[in-house]
Amino acid sequence: MARLSLNQATIKRATVAEAVDGCARHGVESIGLWREPVADHGLERTAKIVQDAGLRVSSLCRGGFLTAVDNRAALDDNRRAIDEAAALRTDTLVMVVGGVAGDKDLIGARQRVADAIAELSVYAAQAGVVLALEPMHPVFCADRGVLSTLSQALDIAERHESVGVVVDALHVWWDPAVDEQIARAGRLIASYQVCDWLTPVPADVLLGRGYPGDGDIDLDRLTRQVAATGYAGDVEVEIFNAAIWAADFDEVIGEVTRRYHDVVEPAL
Amino acid sequence: MARLSLNQATIKRATVAEAVDGCARHGVESIGLWREPVADHGLERTAKIVQDAGLRVSSLCRGGFLTAVDNRAALDDNRRAIDEAAALRTDTLVMVVGGVAGDKDLIGARQRVADAIAELSVYAAQAGVVLALEPMHPVFCADRGVLSTLSQALDIAERHESVGVVVDALHVWWDPAVDEQIARAGRLIASYQVCDWLTPVPADVLLGRGYPGDGDIDLDRLTRQVAATGYAGDVEVEIFNAAIWAADFDEVIGEVTRRYHDVVEPAL
Numbered sequence: 001m002a003r004l005s006l007n008q009a010t011i012k013r014a015t016v017a018e019a020v021d022g023c024a025r026h027g028v029e030s031i032g033l034w035r036e037p038v039a040d041h042g043l044e045r046t047a048k049i050v051q052d053a054g055l056r057v058s059s060l061c062r063g064g065f066l067t068a069v070d071n072r073a074a075l076d077d078n079r080r081a082i083d084e085a086a087a088l089r090t091d092t093l094v095m096v097v098g099g100v101a102g103d104k105d106l107i108g109a110r111q112r113v114a115d116a117i118a119e120l121s122v123y124a125a126q127a128g129v130v131l132a133l134e135p136m137h138p139v140f141c142a143d144r145g146v147l148s149t150l151s152q153a154l155d156i157a158e159r160h161e162s163v164g165v166v167v168d169a170l171h172v173w174w175d176p177a178v179d180e181q182i183a184r185a186g187r188l189i190a191s192y193q194v195c196d197w198l199t200p201v202p203a204d205v206l207l208g209r210g211y212p213g214d215g216d217i218d219l220d221r222l223t224r225q226v227a228a229t230g231y232a233g234d235v236e237v238e239i240f241n242a243a244i245w246a247a248d249f250d251e252v253i254g255e256v257t258r259r260y261h262d263v264v265e266p267a268l
Numbered sequence: 269m270a271r272l273s274l275n276q277a278t279i280k281r282a283t284v285a286e287a288v289d290g291c292a293r294h295g296v297e298s299i300g301l302w303r304e305p306v307a308d309h310g311l312e313r314t315a316k317i318v319q320d321a322g323l324r325v326s327s328l329c330r331g332g333f334l335t336a337v338d339n340r341a342a343l344d345d346n347r348r349a350i351d352e353a354a355a356l357r358t359d360t361l362v363m364v365v366g367g368v369a370g371d372k373d374l375i376g377a378r379q380r381v382a383d384a385i386a387e388l389s390v391y392a393a394q395a396g397v398v399l400a401l402e403p404m405h406p407v408f409c410a411d412r413g414v415l416s417t418l419s420q421a422l423d424i425a426e427r428h429e430s431v432g433v434v435v436d437a438l439h440v441w442w443d444p445a446v447d448e449q450i451a452r453a454g455r456l457i458a459s460y461q462v463c464d465w466l467t468p469v470p471a472d473v474l475l476g477r478g479y480p481g482d483g484d485i486d487l488d489r490l491t492r493q494v495a496a497t498g499y500a501g502d503v504e505v506e507i508f509n510a511a512i513w514a515a516d517f518d519e520v521i522g523e524v525t526r527r528y529h530d531v532v533e534p535a536l
Contacts, residue, residue, distance in 0.1 A: 139406070141442040148444060174374070215410075
């Protein structure tokens, strides 16, 4: 289980302290953090509690939301996010780049993302943080992420220092080009995240994620593709699911470790 | 309004007779039919009522669901659908090819679709019917359609006689390659369908469609791309939406004609 990371969003109701404690008790050595609960606990306090527990921070989520025509405030906020990642001693800031922003101009939104990443990459490089562009499932194109494929994310990442990509199984599994784009990504894979696609899609499409193995994604195959690139980083289990959020933290972390062991680890 | 076609699913509660009557009263000259209500009304009776009203049948929906490992029954049903299209005097059978079918084998499912279309294309050519492969938004990859991009559909369509593609705005708008793939499609575009992508996605993701102009899709741009290929066929307005299904048929058809006139027709 040396490479399992618990993404904090999987136990969304937990505080930073509860999440760190849960990882320690279940032998999970790495954690993926989110800015809001980190701010609630305090940035420096979070850095200390994580370090005292001997945990790695596999990533900080999230920067992004850069698609507005006037994105100056967003750029400032992203620089703060980069600083926070550095303070937490993670080299990976997950970037959810933002949706169409209400003006139907998808091409313009994608261009604004490319321009903003070019600008932010300089700051990120100075901080020793990689901007990990997360291609989002196209169901989120309107409201969350206009980068819809790994190919698009790589087109940007390849042009700059300190920019990589996230391979999140849920977002990329449907893509007919996923094999070749994972191979193309190679060392640009900054994070590999797993969960599963549930059918039917629940009432809130954002929450249609299940434990690895419970859905339609061939995670064995996808994980082998990622491993074949030489990716040696942590594997985050990140699940947004109302029933899992309502469950006991310990039960959830226990199930995460079992699924990681059964479904993911054999393919690494 | 010479090229507007009302897809029958937009007024789902209407019988064939009510839909045909509505088209006639609103000056809509073409209709897209679905197999189930056609069967309810009777195939020959439907062919006659449509012809007596002077309507074109822009398409019949739907064949497909070919992804099961044993798809012999599905192949038989698709041959019946081809016969029905011919009886209704439409040359376009919309194909929703089917989902992953519960075994996580997306690559296998896609191969079975390609093989089945190769087999069915011979029968379709003899009947004078084009199998119009509909790439489906990736949110439907698990349960409805494993062809997720226009590029994939064209890879199959280009290899056979009597196979084309559907460009449905809802399914393709997010695709970063949509411009080049529409241009590639050229005369293989068998049907162009419009509606709009609503945000937030409603509880049933299948019903997240709005009137053209009400959502996030740049329909003017997309329609110009389709028109630039020389596409001269009907434009179907096909909307799955609980509120529109609950509304008065006449109001809905009236709104469809206004939106077509305002949003679509100027770009043709």
